[in-house]
Amino acid sequence: MESISNIKRIHWIYQLKIVKLILLSHNGKKPMSSSTLNQPEVAATGKKGSVVNDIVIQIATSNGSGSQSANNILLRSIFNMGVPVSGKNLFPSNIQGLPTWFTIRASKDGWTGARREIDVLIAMNVESVVDDIRDLRPGGMLILNSELKQYLTRTDVKAHIVPFNELVVQCCPEVKLRKLVTNMIYVGVAGFLLSMDIEEIKKSIDKQFKTKPKVADLNRNAVTVGYNWASEHLVNDHDYVIERDHKTEGKILIEGNMATALGALYGGVTVVAWYPITPSSSVCENLIELLRHYRHDPDGKATYAVLQAEDEIASIGFVVGAGWTGARAMTATSGPGISLMSEFAGLSYFAEIPAVIVDVQRMGPSTGLPTRTCQGDIMKAYYLSHGDCKHIVLIPGSVQECYEFAMESLNLAERFQTLVLMLSDLDLGMNNWMSDPFKPPTKDMDRGKVLTAEDLDKVKQFGRYADVDGDGIPYRTLPGTKHPKAAFFTRGTGHTAAATYSEKAEDWKVNMDRLAKKFATARGMVPAPVIEHQGKGDVGIIAYGSSDVAVKESLSQMKAEKGLEATYLRIRALPTCDAIRDFITSKRVTYLVEQNRDAQMASILRAEYPELAAKLVSVLHYDGMPIEARTISDHILKFEKKA
Amino acid sequence: MSATTAPETPAPAKVPAVNRLGLAQAVYKGSPSTLCTGCGHDSITNQIIKAMFELDVEPHHVAKLSGIGCSSKTTAYFLGQSHGFNSVHGRMAAVATGVNLANSNLMAIGVSGDGDTASIGLGQFLHMVRRNVQICYIIENNGVYGLTKGQFSATADKGSLQKKGDSNEMFPIDCCALAIEMGCEFVARSFSGDYKQLCTLLKAGLSHRGTAMIDVVSPCITFNNHEGSTKSYKFAKDHEEALHEIGFVSSHEPITAEYEEGTTTKIELPDGAHIILKKLHRDYDPSDKANALELLAKARDERLFLTGLLYMGKGQAPMVEQKNLVDEPLATLPQSRVRPSPEVLAQVMESLK
Numbered sequence: 002m003e004s005i006s007n008i009k010r011i012h013w014i015y016q017l018k019i020v021k022l023i024l025l026s027h028n029g030k031k032p033m034s035s036s037t038l039n040q041p042e043v044a045a046t047g048k049k050g051s052v053v054n055d056i057v058i059q060i061a062t063s064n065g066s067g068s069q070s071a072n073n074i075l076l077r078s079i080f081n082m083g084v085p086v087s088g089k090n091l092f093p094s095n096i097q098g099l100p101t102w103f104t105i106r107a108s109k110d111g112w113t114g115a116r117r118e119i120d121v122l123i124a125m126n127v128e129s130v131v132d133d134i135r136d137l138r139p140g141g142m143l144i145l146n147s148e149l150k151q152y153l154t155r156t157d158v159k160a161h162i163v164p165f166n167e168l169v170v171q172c173c174p175e176v177k178l179r180k181l182v183t184n185m186i187y188v189g190v191a192g193f194l195l196s197m198d199i200e201e202i203k204k205s206i207d208k209q210f211k212t213k214p215k216v217a218d219l220n221r222n223a224v225t226v227g228y229n230w231a232s233e234h235l236v237n238d239h240d241y242v243i244e245r246d247h248k249t250e251g252k253i254l255i256e257g258n259m260a261t262a263l264g265a266l267y268g269g270v271t272v273v274a275w276y277p278i279t280p281s282s283s284v285c286e287n288l289i290e291l292l293r294h295y296r297h298d299p300d301g302k303a304t305y306a307v308l309q310a311e312d313e314i315a316s317i318g319f320v321v322g323a324g325w326t327g328a329r330a331m332t333a334t335s336g337p338g339i340s341l342m343s344e345f346a347g348l349s350y351f352a353e354i355p356a357v358i359v360d361v362q363r364m365g366p367s368t369g370l371p372t373r374t375c376q377g378d379i380m381k382a383y384y385l386s387h388g389d390c391k392h393i394v395l396i397p398g399s400v401q402e403c404y405e406f407a408m409e410s411l412n413l414a415e416r417f418q419t420l421v422l423m424l425s426d427l428d429l430g431m432n433n434w435m436s437d438p439f440k441p442p443t444k445d446m447d448r449g450k451v452l453t454a455e456d457l458d459k460v461k462q463f464g465r466y467a468d469v470d471g472d473g474i475p476y477r478t479l480p481g482t483k484h485p486k487a488a489f490f491t492r493g494t495g496h497t498a499a500a501t502y503s504e505k506a507e508d509w510k511v512n513m514d515r516l517a518k519k520f521a522t523a524r525g526m527v528p529a530p531v532i533e534h535q536g537k538g539d540v541g542i543i544a545y546g547s548s549d550v551a552v553k554e555s556l557s558q559m560k561a562e563k564g565l566e567a568t569y570l571r572i573r574a575l576p577t578c579d580a581i582r583d584f585i586t587s588k589r590v591t592y593l594v595e596q597n598r599d600a601q602m603a604s605i606l607r608a609e610y611p612e613l614a615a616k617l618v619s620v621l622h623y624d625g626m627p628i629e630a631r632t633i634s635d636h637i638l639k640f641e642k643k644a
Numbered sequence: 645m646s647a648t649t650a651p652e653t654p655a656p657a658k659v660p661a662v663n664r665l666g667l668a669q670a671v672y673k674g675s676p677s678t679l680c681t682g683c684g685h686d687s688i689t690n691q692i693i694k695a696m697f698e699l700d701v702e703p704h705h706v707a708k709l710s711g712i713g714c715s716s717k718t719t720a721y722f723l724g725q726s727h728g729f730n731s732v733h734g735r736m737a738a739v740a741t742g743v744n745l746a747n748s749n750l751m752a753i754g755v756s757g758d759g760d761t762a763s764i765g766l767g768q769f770l771h772m773v774r775r776n777v778q779i780c781y782i783i784e785n786n787g788v789y790g791l792t793k794g795q796f797s798a799t800a801d802k803g804s805l806q807k808k809g810d811s812n813e814m815f816p817i818d819c820c821a822l823a824i825e826m827g828c829e830f831v832a833r834s835f836s837g838d839y840k841q842l843c844t845l846l847k848a849g850l851s852h853r854g855t856a857m858i859d860v861v862s863p864c865i866t867f868n869n870h871e872g873s874t875k876s877y878k879f880a881k882d883h884e885e886a887l888h889e890i891g892f893v894s895s896h897e898p899i900t901a902e903y904e905e906g907t908t909t910k911i912e913l914p915d916g917a918h919i920i921l922k923k924l925h926r927d928y929d930p931s932d933k934a935n936a937l938e939l940l941a942k943a944r945d946e947r948l949f950l951t952g953l954l955y956m957g958k959g960q961a962p963m964v965e966q967k968n969l970v971d972e973p974l975a976t977l978p979q980s981r982v983r984p985s986p987e988v989l990a991q992v993m994e995s996l997k
Contacts, residue, residue: 253996263992269982271974272745291992295984302970304981306745310738311771318731318738318768319745325729326707326746327975329982344732438993441986446979479975480727480743481750483704490720492730493712501675502720 053242054084054109058121058191061133062184065097068125070209071184072103074220076433077205078188078197079107080254083246087113088254088433089627094279094371100129107243110557113435114550115428115627121195121241123187124149125165134158142241144190161235163190163227172226173219182223189227194235195243199228253438257429260400261359262287263439264407265331266295269446272330273307274319276338279371280427281361284333313338317345317356324355325491327451327479329411331357336365336378339385339422346420347386348493350516353466353475355414355421355449359407362426364625373625374427376546376596382422383575383605389513393523394575395423398549400434402528402573408442409528415449417523418477426596428627429547450476454484465489465500466512473519520576527574530581536566540641541588543581543617545572545602547627548594554630555637562634563643567592572602577609585613592637598623664896669697674724679714684836684862684877685784689721691839692753692782695846696723699894707743707750711736711765714791715757715784715862734765737772740779741963747973748964751850752779758799759789762817766798769819773826775963776854780846783819783857784836786864787875794867801947805872820954821940823857824933829957830856831936833950835880836863841951844919847892848953851913854962861949880949887928887952891920911956921953930956 058075062068069090076088084107093099106116122137123144124130130145130152137143139157147164165183173182185206192202203221210217231237261284265273273292275285289307296304310316316332323330334342339360349356362378364370382394393413395406406423414421450470457463457478463486466475475498478487489500496512497503533549534556544552552569559565570584585591585606593603600619607614620636622628638644662668672693677686696706703725710716712733719728731739740754761769761783772779787800799819800812823831830852834842842860849856861880863869869876888909893899895916907923921930929935936955943950970977 251997253993255996263989267983267989269977269979271977271982272742274742295988296982298970298981301968303968304970304974304977306964306967306969306974308741308745308775311767314735315738315741315768315771318735319742321731322709322729322739322742322744323746323975324742325739326743326750327973328742328746330742330746345735348732438997439989441989442983446983478727479747480707481704481747481973481975483702485725487704488725488727490728490730493732494730 051239051242052120053244054107054246056107056120056195056241056243057116057118058105058107058123059119059133060103060105060123060187061126061129062101062103063097063126063128064093064095064099064101066184067181068101068103068184071188072105073433074185074202074205074209075188075191076105077209077254078192078202079105079243080249080252080435081201081205082198082243083249084109084243085111085113085248085435086254087435089115089428090432091626092372100126109246109248111248112550112554112630114554115629117629117631121191123191125183125187140240142194144187144194159238159240161190161194161231163187163231168226168230169223172223178219182219185220185223186227189224189229190231190235192224193228193231194237195241196237196239197243198245199224249435251438252435254433254435255400256283256431256433257397257400257403257425258283258361258431259287260403260436260439261333261407261423261425261430262291264404265411266291267404267442268329268408268411270329270331270411271305272319272323272328273305274310274316274330274332275307276310276313276316276334278313278335278338280363280431281333281335281338281359283431284359284361313341314345317342317358320356320358321345321349321354324349324414325480329415329446330355331359331411333359333361335361335363335371337368339378339381343386346392347388347390349420350386350390350392352491352493353418353477354491355418357410357414357421357423359410359423359425361430362424370625372427374547374596374627375623375625376424376426376548377598377601377623378424379595379597380599380601380604382424385420385422391520391576393417393419393421393527395421395528396545396573396575397423397425397429398546398571398573400429400436401439403429404439406528412447413523413527416447416526417474417519418449419519424546426547450474452476452478452482452487454482454487457482457484457486460486463487463489464498466496466515467498468515468518472522473515473517474522524576524578527576529578530570530572530584532568533571534567534569536568538566539589540565540567540637541584541591542567542569542594542637543572543584543591543602544569544594546596548596551628551630551633552594555633558630558634559638563638565638565641565643567637575605577606581606582610582613585610585616588616590618591616592618592620592640594620594622594628594633596622596628663697664700665702667697669693671703671725672697672723674721677718677721679717680866682865683714684786684864685715685718686721687836687839688782688784688842688860688862689718691843691846693722695843695850698843699847699850701751701850705749705751707752709736709740709743709752709754709779711756711760713757713760713789714864715755716760718784719755734760734763735768736760737765737768737777740781741772741775741777744777744779744964745967745969746975748778748969749973752777753850754779754781756781756783757797758783758785758787759797762798762819766817770822770826773823773828773855773857776827776829776960776966778853778962778964779855780849780852781855781857782846783859784862785819785859785875786862786868787873788864788868790864790867801874804874805870807867807870816944818940818944819857820859821937823855824936824940824955827960828855828857828955829960830854831955832856832858832953834858834860835884835949835951836860837877837881838884838886838951841886841890844890844892845953847894848890848913848917848919851915851917853914854960874947883947883949885948885950886924887926887930887950887954888924889922890952891922893918893920919953928952930954933957
């Protein structure tokens, strides 16, 4: 046993070192050494020098120890005290035993992106404790399990040693539950040391365990034991304070994958196919729950079908079959899944069959880091499959857009009779984000150009692939339409406008050109890019997806530190449009922020606008951790010679 | 299944020029075949046309599905008034599953080949069977890849010779045995040259609830019709042994025959039609799963070519019934049925505050 756990530890430490080496070479310095944030200020409940509502709390536990609910209670309690907050779960690709970290960032300014400097550390895991303590910022606060006190060698942090194993005996007679309940005790201790309102913590417990009053009692009791023990044995120096604010009123806390599921629900999805894969599984798991609650007729019959496939090839096969038949069909997957789906992606494009793939990106290539984030599928998604093949790609930058774009994907797939990919990522999909509540859709579902039997009565001739309207989008009929003109034959081989088989050079080219025209029509109908921030200078920033919060924080950072004001455009979809070209043209230089190694979006933009290639400078981040503002600021300031 | 006394199966009623829908058989044709003259697949196409005509099927009610290969092309050669989908090599099973979910009222007919099903598509085929997707799935089995000029497929018998003379040294994959193992409740084998049996099995398979699979040995005239091939016309004709004489009586036809106890079996189908099995040389009970598997193993070892209804079970709910779907096709449900109210969203939002 001993040797196994040593091996695990060594392996893990090795992995951490690799991550840090990449960071070093990338940023040019150790990320946690920067200290421009956390300007001390006077707090009402604190003292001079307290850091108020601008705190990064990291909880280090081991996977499978059940810390998730305790961490969520702490997160939600801060949120309920009116302080903007985000929660990021850094977990290993493992069920039990390996280290896992939950990082809560409370930010009065609403910066909910990643920040690597840890102010408060709750260290519970022997496997990672050495590194965890090492990474705590100087002057930081440490809540350390007394069993691990021998690992405390630093004197520049404020350590609070807590006998969790003794405390848990007091509040949990059942031995089996003690590991779980211990987690709730650290919430109580942290609550005291952060000057939080214990009643707010208890309220969060009641909400989380609404249907399980016994569990709620046990947890409430554990929090109280932790809080009381801390108030009797520890001194609260008010170095870090969570103070009541009013910035979260009316807001929600939600994971991107749940937001995507809600979008699919309101998008009227009828067939859902999936094969479990991290980090996309919770899209379908959440969707299944929602459908089960809200999409059954009074007689119990379902207005949807969900099917777990044997692999991703089958998932996309179900979607294409259902889309051909007329259903609003989707699947959710991640990188390895889209690799497997690529052949069907080409069929969807070429035979013009509506389909939606939600790709929650993880770090690749290959199996890669399944529990780490990345924006590495942009290029693959855009060109997925062989031959001349391009797809509509929607890139949500927030949980709100996960909801909206999931809905819009289903509309665009039917409007353009083609594959639409929605590219979320692990950071957006699996972490907790604050948002305004989502609004019900204001527009009707778009079912696209479908001819019914009555429509067919009125048309002289039905040509499945004929460009009747001049927009490149043909009309289709659904199987089961009772009309002699309705039937056509769908094939992935060469075909004419009338859907007959053809190997003629001319027919092939005409069809490919029409598909290109259809794609050009899509340029004006996919979500347009948005100017998120208008700066004064001639510096532009382009970003997309989950980099959004970090870019916004970086803009504020660069202005405050060096007076650099940049204008920020966020891309929300492919194909690109003139607004992106005009933006780059109007700037002296445009920094393109991406979370991948190969500057994939930059490559696409350079291919679309070769004359602007030299004006793009890439800011790349690809260590698997969510991008932080500091990385962006450091890179741009250095390039602008302001560092 | 019931056994009744009767001396004879009835003589087939004379087929009128139009069926009960008033449609002529020609309506069930498709575009002309582009396969090699004499291809077994064209015979199967003809029997599909005949079976659909005799079953009074409304063409718009059918979805024709296929993968890639010579066999998969044939969905264009019948039912020109039905929607057809020539999809991806080995992946028709998944497409059919999606079609079935989106509109379970459609009659799905799938045409595949031995390469399409037993090689590249084996996994999907088995999972389709396991789910009991509503489809009549036909494997046009010639033991070789035709479009790529004669390589062995996974159903080639051990010891059979390629046109160039190479011998296959691996055991064949028997799709019928695998389908039975996966819970398929209609498993049949036939020969493209045995028109009467094939047409009857097609009618029965198309009337079955859930997955019906029919493996049809269909010689490749160009690449696998030589001496040493076990999928040639000569070999099939010389070796075919029908397990029973099979008849099909549709629900609107009277069962006129009398039955001889112990020699004739009558099986009722969900739509009220009947399969009539008349005993030949073997005493074969197609409701006995273990016996069916045992006989298939023996057939493989002894290179017997047994045709007929190999296995028919009952009790498995088709996939869409397991899903408890609404009666209307999911494909065309209006917005009012698939978009929850704004109040529901407000409720969800409240729970996230």
